[in-house]
Amino acid sequence: QKEVEQDPGPLSVPEGAIVSLNCTYSNSAFQYFMWYRQYSRKGPELLMYTYSSGNKEDGRFTAQVDKSSKYISLFIRDSQPSDSATYLCAMGVDMRFGAGTRLTVKP
Amino acid sequence: DAGITQSPRYKITETGRQVTLMCHQTWSHSYMFWYRQDLGHGLRLIYYSAAADITDKGEVPDGYVVSRSKTENFPLTLESATRSQTSVYFCASSGDRQVAFFGQGTRLTVV
Numbered sequence: 411q412k413e414v415e416q417d418p419g420p421l422s423v424p425e426g427a428i429v430s431l432n433c434t435y436s437n438s439a440f441q442y443f444m445w446y447r448q449y450s451r452k453g454p455e456l457l458m459y460t461y462s463s464g465n466k467e468d469g470r471f472t473a474q475v476d477k478s479s480k481y482i483s484l485f486i487r488d489s490q491p492s493d494s495a496t497y498l499c500a501m502g503v504d505m506r507f508g509a510g511t512r513l514t515v516k517p
Numbered sequence: 518d519a520g521i522t523q524s525p526r527y528k529i530t531e532t533g534r535q536v537t538l539m540c541h542q543t544w545s546h547s548y549m550f551w552y553r554q555d556l557g558h559g560l561r562l563i564y565y566s567a568a569a570d571i572t573d574k575g576e577v578p579d580g581y582v583v584s585r586s587k588t589e590n591f592p593l594t595l596e597s598a599t600r601s602q603t604s605v606y607f608c609a610s611s612g613d614r615q616v617a618f619f620g621q622g623t624r625l626t627v628v
Contacts (some may be wrong), residue, residue: 417556442615453558453607453619461615503614504575505550511560514560 413437416499416508425517433499433508436480437512443475444500445484448510454498458484489515520544523608523620530598530627538593538623540608546618548611549591551575551583553604554622560607566591598627 416433420485423429431445441462446454460466463477482501486493498510521542524542532534540549547568552560552575562575564583578600582594591610605624611617618624 416559418559444617451622453609455619456616459615466593477622500560500617504562504565505571505609505611505614505617506562507560509553509557511541 412473413451414499414501415509416480417511418509420512420514422514422516423489425489425491425515427489427515428486429489429493429513429515430495431484431486431497431499431511431513433481433501434441434483437502438477438480440501442501442503443480443482445472445473446498446500446507450495450497451508480487491517519606521538521610521618521620523606523623526621526623528623528625530625532599532627533597533610535568536625538594538595538606538625540591540593540620542589542591542610542618544610544612544618546610546612547590548614548617549585550593550609550611550617551581551593552609553577553602554607555604563593563606584616595625600627604628 444459445457448454466473470487474483477485496510496512499508524539550565551563566572566585608620609617
């Protein structure tokens, strides 16, 4: 079993939809949880990070961590075509990544 | 220029050859990481370093060697390249292990 599991998709939604991206993990020692966005042929860039359980909001993006279920989520409200990218979750002090979910937002 | 740079951006090499991928960062970040990215696998950690002269294995270290004699540089060497090492390689640096900055990647093809 991989330490971090993420459905690779692809996921296609219409513009304006709410997008939900999720990861599960097995290592209960993880305390830091990050979401990265990667455009085609570019390096990943940090979108959000949270420490321990709870929610964090930044504009149209909300990150949630449920440590009891070992489950993290990223919500994108009012999705835009410019949000089309691969979204990767990462966690732990040595930054273990999920496989990434490829998202397409259609105009 | 400030930031993190990888070189070369593209490399084609033959099976059995030694190849070194370079990574340089200008922030004096303590932590540096090497990942490979393959379809269906996401980013897999090869090696990481917490400081100069301190390195640790990640998930997929076999066939790779790293060194970190200076804080700003973290080269990755493939001692004897194999076709299975064809991949996109990303270097990253971090000051606090939460926020990491990635380079643009090196696309390596082993023929």
